[in-house]
């Protein structure tokens with residue numbers, strides 16, 4: 001059993017509206033509020049050699065990224081810290097606070113507990129105008145499929161390429177890009193936290209469309225053997241670029257460094273150069 005299968009079971013209990021997007025969406029007068037929560041812990045998320053400050057930064061960044069992927073501006077973050085040694089809490093807090101401040105957000109509270117494995121749970125709140133909200137479900141046949149940034153860098157860092165270590169441990173959420181894309185008319189969006197391929201499948205499924213991707217168009221990490229770079233770019237997790245669709249005449253969006261990698265079509269599934277693309281990426285598993 002993996003987390004994608006479990007989300008389907010949760011969806012049967014609490015509904016599609018609550019589980020289809022990177023954030024929950026709440027009506028608030030002229031605006032929407034969006035909320036996301038993320039759990040990171042030592043075994044699956046904090047590579048050996050990461051500092052406590054960087055753990056705090058990463059925890060804040062993954063949640064700011066989910067807020068950004070809705071087109072929203074982050075307002076506040078709460079951080080719950082489960083940790084084996086009390087002296088780690090301050091540096092974790094400094095890292096999370098620095099990440100929040102870098103993106104116009106504030107760390108405004110949290111919780112803590114003594115815990116054998118360092119576990120960080122960050123919860124974020126954002127706001128977006130009615131026009132600026134972007135969900136995963138709006139991709140239309142004929143739209144372009146595009147991504148910001150270069151997927152596969154975090155996986156390259158994890159596999160020992162030192163030039164990508166920083167990309168792995170201090171990811172940069174697309175807070176500015178998400179809002180610009182929402183205002184410009186992106187039709188569907190999510191972050192590629194679990195990898196490009198699995199995110200393409202998520203976006204295509206949520207929108208009820210087919211996506212055709214051109215492998216040669218996908219940016220990939222330099223300085224890595226070609227085969228590894230292609231695999232990292234498609235299946236590596238931990239990058240926090242935004243995957244989005246928009247009408248052709250909207251692309252490119254001013255100020256947003258993005259690459260067109262394909263097209264939305266009628267139908268279902270994700271195809272790479274005409275062949276079905278495996279729905280694989282970073283996932284959590286249970287026996």
Ligand SMILES: Nc1ncnc2c1ncn2[C@@H]1O[C@H](COP(=O)(O)OP(=O)(O)OP(=O)(O)O)[C@@H](O)[C@H]1O
Nearest residue numbers: 007010018019020021022023038062066191193194
């Ligand atoms: N335990 C849970 N209870 C209720 N909803 C959940 C639970 N776990 C996940 N979800 C919901 O399922 C959807 C998909 O979750 P997932 O964690 O894959 O998305 P995500 O937060 O965008 O991922 P990432 O943090 O990797 O960007 C989201 O809408 C999320 O709120």
Ligand SMILES: Cc1ncc(C[n+]2csc(CCOP(=O)(O)O)c2C)c(N)n1
Nearest residue numbers: 038044045046047154193194237238282
């Ligand atoms: C061992 C190790 N593997 C991968 C990564 C990269 N990474 C960081 S957060 C994340 C996904 C979002 O988390 P979630 O899906 O749990 O919300 C990923 C893939 C890492 N830091 N350490």
Ligand SMILES: [Mg+2]
Nearest residue numbers: 022066191193
């Ligand atoms: Mg996400």
Ligand SMILES: [Mg+2]
Nearest residue numbers: 036037038066
């Ligand atoms: Mg998340």
Ligand SMILES: [Mg+2]
Nearest residue numbers: 003193194282
């Ligand atoms: Mg995930």
